Amino acid sequence: MxxxxxxxxxxxxxxxxxxxxxxxxxxxxxxxxxxxxxxxxxxxxxxxxxxxxxxxxxxxxxxxxxxxxxxxxxxxxxxxxxxxxxxxxxxxxxxxxxxxxxxxxxxxxxxxxxxxxxxxxxxxxxxxxxxxxxxxxxxxxxxxxxxxxxxxxxxxxxxxxxxxxxxxxxxCLEPREESMVERTMLAQVAIRLTYLDPAFIGVYLKHGDLTFTVCFRNWLHSTTTSDSQLNARLLMPALEPSVAPQHWKRYTDSHPPPATEEVHARIILGASKESGPTGRKRRPRQMAEAILAATLKHLHFPKTSVDLQGLELQILDALYLQSKTTFTALPPVLYQSTELWAEVVRILRCAAGADTEEAKQTYCDVLKLFTIGLTERKPEYLNALVACWVTGGLFDALEESIDLLLTIRDAVSSAIPKLTRGTQTLLRLQFPRPLLVSKVAPEQMGSRFRQASFMARVDGTGNLDTGNPVWREAAHEILVDISSNALRLDCSACVRRDCEKRVDAGSKVCCEKCTRVQYCSQSCLER
Structure with missing residues (x-):
């Protein structure tokens, strides 16, 4: 040497x-x-x-x-x-x-x-x-x-x-203070430039430019909320144009951006190499695992607020939506991560317990994330996803936050017929949930519901009215649908949640208000 x-x-x-x-x-x-x-x-x-x-x-x-x-x-x-x-x-x-x-x-x-x-x-x-x-x-x-x-x-x-x-x-990718300053500075300058001269948005969106690629790699290597947040705020308008700030939308309205798929592919490129002097290329599965690992790491940063956790989940949701067609390695990794869904349920509970508008928005973002995969055609992925929801405590968290849930327009829908027998049984044990169903029952809305405008607006902001009773009616229908499907999975089983006993024809007990469901004993009915 x-x-x-x-x-x-x-x-x-x-x-x-x-x-x-x-x-x-x-x-x-x-x-x-x-x-x-x-x-x-x-x-x-x-x-x-x-x-x-x-x-x-x-x-x-x-x-x-x-x-x-x-x-x-x-x-x-x-x-x-x-x-x-x-x-x-x-x-x-x-x-x-x-x-x-x-x-x-x-x-x-x-x-x-x-x-x-x-x-x-x-x-x-x-x-x-x-x-x-x-x-x-x-x-x-x-x-x-x-x-x-x-x-x-x-x-x-x-x-x-x-x-x-x-x-x-x-x-720049080292886990140290000086490197964090470099990652933060790059995103800070890039964001500021879009305000000073919106033509920089066109530079970032231009074919071959690597701004989003660099910032996504920096997001993956973030070690504090500062560098993860700034890089995420630059990436979000590119991943999901509907949430872009007004100055960004004004520019893209007059300067049509490239196809979202092309921009998304450039962003994902940021996960294609490992750090270090060799910079070895990752395979698609390794890239997806790196994205998931970075998300979990960011969610555990000390003193991370609920709204910043919501931003991290927005990034993940936006990546997922595009990845269904352009980066198919990501969805299966997300579907099968019990750690991710347990963490998402935890954030759902935290958002429900914080009395702020930012927390409410995070609650909405988490609910939206729970809708991913429901159109998945591969049964093994759908089974893994629903099992993660159940073991993560999703339905318990929804029931705990029912009062806030009533003000939210989004809800999860059912894909029960695609589930395996084992996953169906796991799901059935989460129902019935009379508190959820009764809270959203639209029976008392009367004329208020009939006169409601589905596209009602709030303060001219363009946001849908989350208090509109139309959403409550939709939520009730979805919950009834999930409950009915879950309880039909095994007609001979006791319908009390967590009870796995069989019901004999001669010993079943029914509720006088709802004779369609059956219990194994009077004690289960009362409980």
Missing amino acids: SRTKRIDIRAIMAQHEDRAARWKILVRTDPRRAVRALKIRGFTGESVEGDTLWDGPHIIGHLKTESAQPQSAVWRRLVEAGIFDAICFCVRHSTNTAVVAEGGSQPSQEEMDAQVKETMFSGWFEPFQIICNAVLGCARDRVSPTEQRMLDDLRKNWSSMMERIWKQPMF
Whole structure:
């Protein structure tokens, strides 16, 4: 193995205080020279003024200070000189560390990886930090000519920067504080840009752009609610256009986006490689398992609020809906995860117990997630799904939260005939549930129900009226349907929930209000 030595650029910076002092002045007085110096590549490269690669880190350090004041005259002159284009060049090509071999031989990849590992941040982090400072400092309501020039330069270079970060994540995927900052910063800038210039939405949606791919990979590797939340908020409008913010919808209304399947395939690509220097490709099943593992990890982050848990489940639901046709490895993994459905039931209970609008929305999101798979044609997957629901305590959780459930328009439907005998028995033991059925009984609604408008709106927001009695009628019909189907599964069984005794023809006991159902004893009827 050849002997190598590491050249730490930041260490060299500390040894050249005179160079640092010179560039502190030059950045402010000669911005075009700074632009030329930042675009130097290679140890032997040199500008017309004699500047070299070693001047770049000093310039970057001073630009971080200047970018914190994007309204200043100094920053305006820098932008007019093309500094943003030069910074984007640095994002595509910069490294914090160089590795050379002693004696002139080429070091191996393993040797370079071992040396570079000692660097704190990824090579593209510091120039991208300048972009972040400047973008977050822009006024959201009115973009100045200087800021527009900055955005124009950034838009031209954005896709190529994302390509570099996708191919060379460096330390961005590591489970450490510095890497979390990198993952958070990328999503934060991408979201902010859509507000400052909606044309960036078109850049992200453009065929071949890897913004969503990078952010989905960062979402998978999130270690805190900060990086998982920001990356999820950028991904949701792309996965589910109906929940996109208004500025996003206004742009896509006038600029038709590509097919959802194409965007979804690009997002899923973010799960296609493992982290680490080898970056081995995952098989489809491994990709699906990585997505499920990331979701479970995020749901267990310390102090994760109910609304953030709802956002995680929205991501999973949106991925599932598209995956039914474009990534078929994901649905079976979700159907068979007892850990996932137990966790979802837990969140359902937490949302029902929190008296906030955000919690109510999460409750709705969880109910929606429970509808997945009910159109599944493969019996083995449907059986696994229903078994996970039952063992996870879904019906108990619904009964506990019945008062909130009455205000929700969505409910799960029945696919009982497709279940195996064993799963049917498991489901039957969850019924009857007289409290659920009686609470949603529409008998007292009378004329209020008949006069209800199915498409009633609330405050002109475009949201369906969840208090409309039409939903209560629908919920009642679904519950009666599930109960009836479940109780018909074994006509000779006692209908009391949890009782598995058989009912003899001569000893059955019936309720005087409902002679169609039978119990094995008077004690079961009373219980």
